[in-house]
Amino acid sequence: MTSNPVLTRKGERTSRRILDAAVRCVARDGLPALTMQRVADEAGVGKRAVVYYYGTREGLLDAVIRHVGDRMLDELQQAVGGIEDPVEIVARGFEVVWGAITSDRALLAAWFGLHAEAVINPAFSGSAGYIGDRLEGIVGDAIDAQLARGRVLRVDRDVLRVLVVANVQGFAAYFLEHGDVPPLRAAITEFRHFLVTVAVPGDHRRERRRRAHGSSG
Incomplete structure (x- = not known):
């Protein structure tokens, strides 16, 4: 995850929502198919939100594992x-x-x-x-x-x-x-x-x- 300030409660919920969506994507489609856009679509947020909370695909996958x-x-x-x-x-x-x-x-x-x-x-x-x-x-x-x-x-x-x-x-x-x-x-x-x-x-x-x-x- 990127080095952001302490998250608000809303930010924590959004971050967790994105992470849960990424886990679902991995379970359903496998790791190679995982993209930031696919996770954003699964979570119902914009791609910018995924980038804000997790930075890169590497950061997102690290959080998932x-x-x-x-x-x-x-x-x-x-x-x-x-x-x-x-x-x-x-x-x-x-x-x-x-x-x-x-x-x-x-x-x-x-x-x-x-x-x-x-x-x-x-x-x-x-x-x-x-x-x-x-x-x-x-x-x-x-x-x-x-x-x-x-x-x-x-x-x-x-x-x-x-x-x-x-x-x-x-x-x-x-x-x-x-x-x-x-x-x-x-x-x-x-x-x-x-x-x-x-x-x-x-x-x-x-x-x-x-x-x-x-x-x-």
Whole structure:
């Protein structure tokens, strides 16, 4: 969004009206078809209003990706925050993320559409990475919370963080191409089973090592 003075209530309503119209356009027509004029027509305002509040198409798309991404990510953060059991964290996390992926067409269209546009237009690279970057942060916080509770990871922390985000993005891309097919569901189930075994209680691991050393002696 452009660096305008603090918006009045009317300005806030108009800005939100334009953003909601842009989200509808993305969900219905896809990201490549999105233009400032189309959004203006959808919102019932003049094109100048879209330019005033969002500046450029890049600014508008950045606002769209943050809006649709935050809807999912805010819910995810709230759902897993404070949960101690890794099994419950994985279950609630995937419930939120997969529910959003399979029901929010605007989320998918903006997420993957921006990545495609960023290939030929570097101006979109920051916006394209917004959802993945924030998802990495939430996953990293969940991992750190497990470590603070004395659990031990079976893989490197940063490797695990990237592994989770890369698989979620891969599952979403596969869903976009093939739909919610049984093999995809089975793959997600297998990955979830893996995740719940990654963080083990530290005392249990020490006890296993103690027994192994004792038996070898």
